[in-house]
Amino acid sequence: MTDPYKILGVSPNASDEEIKLAYRELAKKYHPDNYSNNPLNDLANDKMTEINAAFDEIMNQRRSGSGYGYGSSSSQGSGYSSNSNYRQVRTYIQSGNVTQADEILSNISEGYRDAEWYFLKGSIAYSRGWLNDAYTYFSRACTMDPNNREYSAALNQMNAQRGGYMNGNPSQHYNTSSGNPGCSGCDVCQGLICADCCCECMGGDLISCC
Numbered sequence: 001m002t003d004p005y006k007i008l009g010v011s012p013n014a015s016d017e018e019i020k021l022a023y024r025e026l027a028k029k030y031h032p033d034n035y036s037n038n039p040l041n042d043l044a045n046d047k048m049t050e051i052n053a054a055f056d057e058i059m060n061q062r063r064s065g066s067g068y069g070y071g072s073s074s075s076q077g078s079g080y081s082s083n084s085n086y087r088q089v090r091t092y093i094q095s096g097n098v099t100q101a102d103e104i105l106s107n108i109s110e111g112y113r114d115a116e117w118y119f120l121k122g123s124i125a126y127s128r129g130w131l132n133d134a135y136t137y138f139s140r141a142c143t144m145d146p147n148n149r150e151y152s153a154a155l156n157q158m159n160a161q162r163g164g165y166m167n168g169n170p171s172q173h174y175n176t177s178s179g180n181p182g183c184s185g186c187d188v189c190q191g192l193i194c195a196d197c198c199c200e201c202m203g204g205d206l207i208s209c210c
Contacts, residue, residue, distance in 0.1 A: 004054035012112070016062065025053045057195045059205050115145035119154065126158075134158065 005012050008022045016051060032052060035044040072167035085104060102124050122137030135158045141151040 002050075002054075004057040006056060007054035008058070009052055016059075019055070019058055023051065026051045074192075086116055093120070093123050093127065096127070098127050115141045115148065115151065118144065119148075119151050122154065131158070135162065 004015050008019065008026065010022045014022070021149045027048065030044050030047045032038070032041065032045050032048060035041040061160055085108070089101045092098065092104075101120070105121055105124070108117060117185075119141035122134045122141065125131075125137055135155075138151065138155040138158055143149070144157050145151060209210035
């Protein structure tokens, strides 16, 4: 889908009032009544349909609290990230296709990376055994949305695991993307905790290690 903000000719940072004003101006310009008995009537109808869809998309996303940062695996950064993007990422994580999941997240512009983006990025890092990175991402998600139980549960589990490993063997460290050696128990618990972290998207219950 084309970036709805581009269709309305406004910035993603525009206020709701600015969005509505831009919509009204375009609707006035392309309203089919202005093109009755005109060869451009069909084009005006198509444009009006596009304008209506863009306005509805933006307002629905804002009401649901989703940020914009338009992009997909084939885009280069700007555009929006919707709930459907995150659902797809969660599905990929659950199926073990973390490369594809990471690709979707990486194509979301930095300015539009919300708490869920960091949570999912942490889940991907965990599944790869990069536990320091996972901890950092989960912490960021909780800082951005401290009341989200899913994010808190993931961070609590990481804290419990982190404390357990360091108490049991202070010489061991988490795996990171830079290749530091990891703990021997990661292979055993990795799948369980990653599944716990993303369980809500599959309709399951949260498991907290508080």
